[in-house]
Amino acid sequence: MSKLKGACIFGQSGGPTSVINASASGVIQEALKQDCITEVYGAAHGIRGILEENFYDMSKEDKYELDLLKTTPSSALGSVRYKLADPDVDDTDYKRLLEVFKKYNIRYFFYNGGNDSMDTCNKVSKFMQKAGYECRVMGVPKTIDNDLWATDHCPGYGSAAKYVATSIMEVYLDARVYDTGMVTIFEIMGRNAGWLTAASALASYKGYGPDLIYLPEIPFSMEKFLDEVAEVYNRTGKVLVAFSEGCKDEQGRYIAEMGAELSKDSFGHAQLGGAAAILANAVKQRLNTKVRGIEFSLLQRCASHIGSLTDVNEAYMAGEMAVKYAVEGKTDYMVAFEREEGSEYKCKTKLVKLDEVANTEKKFPLEWINKEGNGVTEDFIKYALPLIQGESAPPKEDGLPRFAKLKKVLAKK
C-alpha cells in the first residue's frame, strides 16, 4: 500500500494539562520521522490557527527543546475554546479549513484535547470525508478530568492525581500540628466527573487523606455535608474534606453559584471556583472552629514538577501512535488506552471512533462510591494507583524548571 503523502498539522485545544505537551512531542517527533509526511505544522491556538493560517514549521525546532516538551506544562502552541458550528447550519469555517488544507496539501490532522475538542475533530473529519478530500484525522486524548469515553484513562489525569494526592498528604500533616480543632476543605477540579477529586482517596490509602469525599455524581446536600463534617469533628477534632467543584445540589445548582454570579465560557459552561470558601464559611458557622478552604485552582493542572512518569510516557505514546495509525491508513479515530490483562499494569493503545467519544462524558462509576455517598471504594484505588507511578520533573537550571523554548517559526504562506 502506498502511503498518503502530504503535510500534517497538529493543534492543542481546551484546558491545558501538565502533559499535553508530552503528546505534542510525540506527534511532532514521530511525524518528523515519517517520509510520507512532507511538512509538520503546529497550529497556533488550535483550530483558530488553521482558520487564520497561523501555524509554525515544527521542523525548525531543536530536538532538545522538543524533548523538553515532555516536562513543560500548559499548551506550548497555544490553546483555544472555539466551537465549530453545525456544518448543516453554517459551513463557513469548514470551507475555510478545506481551503487551507488544500493550499498546504495537509493530509494529516491531529487534534489534542478533551470532549469538546473531540467534537471539533469529529466534525472536521466528517466534513472532509463528505467533501471527498482525503485526509487522515486523529484525535489525541487529554484531560485532567479523566472523563473521555471509551478509554481506560486520559493523559493528564495521572499527573494531576499525583499532585492532588501528594499535596493533600502534606497538608494532612500540617493541619495536625496543633491539638486544637480544625477543618480543611479542598476544592478540586472536575466539571461533571469526580475522577480527580476521587484521587484524594489515594492520600487516604496511605493514611494521610480526607475523611470525606464529595463527587458530582451524587447530588450534594449542604445539610448532610454539615452533619457529616460535624460527626467526624466531634469524634476526632480534625476533618479533611475533598470536594469537587462540579458538585451540584438537588436542584442542579453548583455550590459556587450560590455565592457568586458566574461568567460563562464560550461553550456556555459556567466558570467554576470558589466553592471551598462557601463551604468553609458554612462549616465555621456550624462548628465555630478554625476552617481552611484550599482551592487547588490552576496549580493542579500544570504541576509538571511532580508529574507521573507513567502519565508522561503514555501521553507521549498517545501522540506518537496517532501518527503511526494515521500513516498506516487509519482515520476518524481517537487514540485510546486499554489495560492489558494480568496482575502487572500495562497500557496499550487502541482506536475508538470519533463519533463515539465526541461530547460523551465518562462519569465516575457509581459502584465505586460508598453507600454513604461520601467516599470511594478499594476498586478505585486499584484503578488509579498504577497511573501515578514514577517520577517526572523538568530538568533544573538555577534550582528552577527549565521549560522548552520553541522558536515558533511561522510556516511560509
Add this chain to the structure above:
Amino acid sequence: MSKLKGACIFGQSGGPTSVINASASGVIQEALKQDCITEVYGAAHGIRGILEENFYDMSKEDKYELDLLKTTPSSALGSVRYKLADPDVDDTDYKRLLEVFKKYNIRYFFYNGGNDSMDTCNKVSKFMQKAGYECRVMGVPKTIDNDLWATDHCPGYGSAAKYVATSIMEVYLDARVYDTGMVTIFEIMGRNAGWLTAASALASYKGYGPDLIYLPEIPFSMEKFLDEVAEVYNRTGKVLVAFSEGCKDEQGRYIAEMGAELSKDSFGHAQLGGAAAILANAVKQRLNTKVRGIEFSLLQRCASHIGSLTDVNEAYMAGEMAVKYAVEGKTDYMVAFEREEGSEYKCKTKLVKLDEVANTEKKFPLEWINKEGNGVTEDFIKYALPLIQGESAPPKEDGLPRFAKLKKVLAKK
C-alpha cells in the same frame, strides 16, 4: 572542661515548615550521639508538652525514621502557640518548668521556631539563670517568613521560596494558553515581611514570573494597584501579580479586612475568601476581564515534595550545631546563619544572643524594592537564588511520599 551531664529536651513551636523536622532530625540525632546527654526527649506540642510532662523518649525511634524526618513536612512532635507570661507578673509556668527540668534532670533545652518561639526560649533561659539552675538553652531558627533577626536567612524559607517560584512559573505558562486577556493574582504568606512574596521574582528572573509584586513593607493603595494592573493589561493582555497577605493600606488595615466592607454580595454578605479573592474582584470590576485569585495557603509551607536541598541540609545543620554548641558550653543563644565571603555560596553557623532575636522582626530591605514599589531588585535575586538550589523530596512508596513514622513512646514519668 568536664561536660554538663543530663537529659535534653527538644520542642517545636509556631507554624510548621517543610523542613522544621529536618532540624528536629539534626537535634535528635546529634543529641543521641553525645555521651553527656543521658536522655533525649521530644516535647509533644512544644512548651506545653513540658508543662504537662507529655514527652517522648527519642532513643526508642528507628534511625531510618529519624532520617526520614528530613523530608517529612510539618511538626512531627506537634507544635503550639503558647505565650509564656512575663515572669515578673506570673511565674507559675516557669516554676512548673523548673520542677519538670529538675525531675528529669533536663540540662539541655532546644527550642525550634520563629520570633515568638525565640521569645519563649529567651524567657526560659533567663528564668533558669535567675533560679540558678544550670541548663543550656539554645534556639533553633525556623520560619518560611524569613523574618528572624541577625541571621542571613531562616531554615524553611528556601523550600517555600522554591515552591512559590516553581508554581508561579507553571501557572505563568498555563495563564498564557488562550490569546484572550487574563489577570492572575497570587496571595503569598508573610504577615509583616515580604521575603516569601519577593521569592516570586525568582520566577520573573527565569522569564516566567509576575509583572507586579506587592510587599507589606510598602503601604498598599488599591487605586495605585488597579492603575498598575490596568497599565500592564492594556499593554500585554496578561498580568501576573504576587501579593503578600501581610499588605496593609495607609491606615494599617489588612486587605482581607478591607474586603469585608468593600465587597458585599447581593444579600449584603461579606465576600468570602482572603485577599486574593478581594483583589480579583476589584480587578474584575475595573477591567471586566477574566481574573483568577490563587491563594497558596498551607500548600506553600508544607510542600516537601519540592524542597530545596540547600535548605534541608542547613535546617539539619542548625539542629545539629545547636547540640554541639550547647555541649561545648554555650547557652542563651540562637543558632544563626552567615554567608562566607567569596563568589561561591557557603553557609556557616554563628551564635546570636536570644535577647537580640526575641520578638525582633527582620523586614525586607527597602533598598531592594524598586522605586515604583511594585517589584524587587537584582540584589534580592543574588541573595535568594543560592537558597533554593538542589532538589529534596521524600522517597516514594506507591508513587506517593513515604513520611517518617515515629513511635512516640512516652517518657517514663
